[in-house]
Amino acid sequence: MAESALPRVFSGVDAVTAACGEELGPTPWLLISQDDVDTFARVTQDWQPLHCDPAVAALLPWGTTIVHGYLTMSLLSFFAGQLYRVEGVAHVLNYGIDKLRFPAPVPVGSRIRARAVVGSLAMKGELGVVGVTYSIEVEGAAKLCLVAETLVGLVPVGASESR
Numbered sequence: 001m002a003e004s005a006l007p008r009v010f011s012g013v014d015a016v017t018a019a020c021g022e023e024l025g026p027t028p029w030l031l032i033s034q035d036d037v038d039t040f041a042r043v044t045q046d047w048q049p050l051h052c053d054p055a056v057a058a059l060l061p062w063g064t065t066i067v068h069g070y071l072t073m074s075l076l077s078f079f080a081g082q083l084y085r086v087e088g089v090a091h092v093l094n095y096g097i098d099k100l101r102f103p104a105p106v107p108v109g110s111r112i113r114a115r116a117v118v119g120s121l122a123m124k125g126e127l128g129v130v131g132v133t134y135s136i137e138v139e140g141a142a143k144l145c146l147v148a149e150t151l152v153g154l155v156p157v158g159a160s161e162s163r
Contacts, residue, residue: 007081012088013128013154017121025115027082029139030075032067034108040071067106072146076134079114086154095129095151104143111139121154128154 008024010016034054041052049056050066057065077094086092106112119131129151136146 006083008084010084010086012086013121013156016086016118016128016130016154019118020120022118023115024083024118025079026113026137027079027115029111029113030078031111032071032106032108034065037065037067037071037108040068040074044068044070046070062105062107065108067108067110069102069146072102072106072112072136073100073148075112075136076114076148076150079134079136080116080132080152083114083116084118088157089128089154090157090159091153091155093153093155095127095153097148097150098131099147099149101147102145103147104138104141104145106138106145110141112136112145113139119149124153126156126159128156130154 006025006027010019037051041047046068050060051057051068052065054065057063114134114136116135117133119133121128121130123129132150132152134146134148134150135144138145
């Protein structure tokens with residue numbers, strides 16, 4: 001698929017519903033540095049040597065440190081902002097993740113990018129919940145590094161704020 005203009009702007013819940021099955025992206029490439037990994041380790045206290053110790057990681061099959069899977073997952077919000085925007089709603093929020101897989105590692109110093117496929121919309125009271133399936137690839141790699149089936153909440157304008 002040819003690269004599309006980003007971000008895709010949806011004018012309300014009906015436009016999101018009409019886009020069911022459409023692929024968005026890819027995003028521009030994003031470089032993940034050792035500094036990014038070390039910052040994530042400081043915040044999460046996840047100091048596994050395969051992420052943070054180049055001497056230990058050099059002995060592993062990848063020959064270098066690898067990015068935390070949850071760091072890659074945390075970038076979904078960043079990539080979402082590059083892929084789409086929904087107008088005509090009060091709020092767009094993370095509702096959850098139904099499925100998350102890390103099929104391949106991300107070597108530190110790699111560039112990654114994302115694509116997404118818009119799923120169907122279900123109503124949960126006033127809240128519209130749409131599935132968005134993300135795939136993140138590593139530049140030059142044969143396998144995806146992340147596949148996630150996420151749920152995005154669309155709060156309509158004027159909806160009750162008490163949930």
